[in-house]
Amino acid sequence: MTSLAFDLPRLLTTAPLLRARRLTKHYGAIPAVAGVDLDVYPGEVLGIVGESGSGKSTILRLLNLEEAPDTGDYTLTIDGYRGRNLFTLDRYDRRALRVRHIGIVYQNPLHGLRMHITSSGNVAERLIMAGERRFATLRNAARDALDASEFPLARMDDIPRRLSGGMQQRVQLAKAIALQPMVLLLDEPTTGLDVSVQALVLDTLKRIQRELHVATIIVSHDLGVIRTLADRVLVMRHGRVVEHGLTDQVLDDPQDAYTQQLVAAKL
Amino acid sequence: MTLAELARPAQDYSYAFLDEFAKREVRRRILKAIAIPGHQVPYASRELPIARGWGTGGLQVTLSIAGPHDIVKVIDQGADDSVNAVNLRRFIARMTGVATTSDAQLATIIQSRHRITEERLREGQVLVLQVPDPEPLRAVEPNISLAREMHADADYALMWLGLYEQVVRFGTFMTGASYPVVVHQRYLMSPSPIPRWDTPMLHQAAHLTLLSAGREKRLYAVPPYTDVRPIEFEDVFFQVENQQGRICEQSGAVNKFMNEIPQPDGSMCYQASDTGYVEKLVRRARGEPVAIGATYYDDDGTFYHPGYLKEQEPDHR
Numbered sequence: 064m065t066s067l068a069f070d071l072p073r074l075l076t077t078a079p080l081l082r083a084r085r086l087t088k089h090y091g092a093i094p095a096v097a098g099v100d101l102d103v104y105p106g107e108v109l110g111i112v113g114e115s116g117s118g119k120s121t122i123l124r125l126l127n128l129e130e131a132p133d134t135g136d137y138t139l140t141i142d143g144y145r146g147r148n149l150f151t152l153d154r155y156d157r158r159a160l161r162v163r164h165i166g167i168v169y170q171n172p173l174h175g176l177r178m179h180i181t182s183s184g185n186v187a188e189r190l191i192m193a194g195e196r197r198f199a200t201l202r203n204a205a206r207d208a209l210d211a212s213e214f215p216l217a218r219m220d221d222i223p224r225r226l227s228g229g230m231q232q233r234v235q236l237a238k239a240i241a242l243q244p245m246v247l248l249l250d251e252p253t254t255g256l257d258v259s260v261q262a263l264v265l266d267t268l269k270r271i272q273r274e275l276h277v278a279t280i281i282v283s284h285d286l287g288v289i290r291t292l293a294d295r296v297l298v299m300r301h302g303r304v305v306e307h308g309l310t311d312q313v314l315d316d317p318q319d320a321y322t323q324q325l326v327a328a329k330l
Numbered sequence: 331m332t333l334a335e336l337a338r339p340a341q342d343y344s345y346a347f348l349d350e351f352a353k354r355e356v357r358r359r360i361l362k363a364i365a366i367p368g369h370q371v372p373y374a375s376r377e378l379p380i381a382r383g384w385g386t387g388g389l390q391v392t393l394s395i396a397g398p399h400d401i402v403k404v405i406d407q408g409a410d411d412s413v414n415a416v417n418l419r420r421f422i423a424r425m426t427g428v429a430t431t432s433d434a435q436l437a438t439i440i441q442s443r444h445r446i447t448e449e450r451l452r453e454g455q456v457l458v459l460q461v462p463d464p465e466p467l468r469a470v471e472p473n474i475s476l477a478r479e480m481h482a483d484a485d486y487a488l489m490w491l492g493l494y495e496q497v498v499r500f501g502t503f504m505t506g507a508s509y510p511v512v513v514h515q516r517y518l519m520s521p522s523p524i525p526r527w528d529t530p531m532l533h534q535a536a537h538l539t540l541l542s543a544g545r546e547k548r549l550y551a552v553p554p555y556t557d558v559r560p561i562e563f564e565d566v567f568f569q570v571e572n573q574q575g576r577i578c579e580q581s582g583a584v585n586k587f588m589n590e591i592p593q594p595d596g597s598m599c600y601q602a603s604d605t606g607y608v609e610k611l612v613r614r615a616r617g618e619p620v621a622i623g624a625t626y627y628d629d630d631g632t633f634y635h636p637g638y639l640k641e642q643e644p645d646h647r
Binding site for chain 1: 483485487488490491493494495497498499563564565566
């Protein structure tokens, strides 16, 4: 006897893992982010698109607790942090949270990697920060994480400066997922790579996202990347969200005038 | 009676060269340093008639704590007879009236650069180490303000990243001298550029160790009977320099820290680096009565705190 009841949509039954409300950040007089609300559900990929200067990367920096916002609430449904506004954490808790639960991949590997430390060392750093003091464990974890991000293991002890751009992004990704974070933040992870490498890195990202079932926010100005990865999408302009919805819906049937321009714009 | 008779006799210098305020400053900082083991205390480092970087830190400490009844030994890279050691010793003796010795057992204050004596120091003795660079985090954090923040947070994770890199690249820890240690489970400390061989000697030592950097204006201390642990992995251990198979050609000493001396035929001969200790061994061999104390490492190379140094299988990569 099978049940005829349909499962309710997941977005109705599960609580969001990440919830941010009224994010606001000014740089001088310039509003970089002006009152943005966003939710990310467990295992979901949220895309943020918009032109340069629309506040996409600022949002990621706020969510990575790199910068303090002017105002805003930010909560993660993670044991120990439930119900706390993460912007009010002291620097010890902030560091612990970032090391344990948030992984980030920057557009520029110089931000995310130590260029004079071996690739495996860059990945191991995460575990060292979390207090691991056994060499064998560090070594194996670094190897596993690099392997998962499809980095050629023969080069795991090369310094990032000697690696190609695609490989550097894979090292960043391995570092981000080394401790299996709850939240993965991707800041234009494939911008600056040529198209064929971009496709490979996107494949890896997609596979890892599915395997780890990690809540992901991807920021990009490339609609192709968003279409490939994101379940839902926010369209931003001048620090505000102009449109949001399911990716296919927004990109195929844009309602807002700016989104229509964005989708129509092709070189 | 004239005014001149009432006044104190004219002196060119204060006792121990430094004026009373300078000595009081150093003594107060020493007390603070002892109270917070391994913590770098800033102090007003004075000008001395030797150049900064040539032992002015150690010299200020020695001058501040020495009294006329002290006996001072000065070591430079293990030797009592190098130019620097001789100059410092002569200056200290002239300015304070202390007696001097090369015997580590007789000395009450031992000022040293780059070595600790092979013979165990005992309670009541003070070891003063000259420090060129007091900041152990310099290698991983060039920004000194951030390094201080890391000390405040006891956030030393980056040091283990450095260890990881060394093991990956070379199979073992490569830091030779001034191997970073954690004092009293709290502060990361540079033990001054003593070889790894000497680093364990600071652990649960009976004597007081004062470390002072004159140019960098920082001093710190390891009080007696304080834990001093070199940084290491739980599965890759700190190792001292291997002295096995080396015999001191002057004294026949084995398993002591040796100087390597290249010979014209390309071979090497070895001399124990601690000349005060060698001198005593030689005198005993001649039949003179000398009291030689127990050493930190016995003739089998076993350290006197059992279990402190751990054996390591060769390759763990």
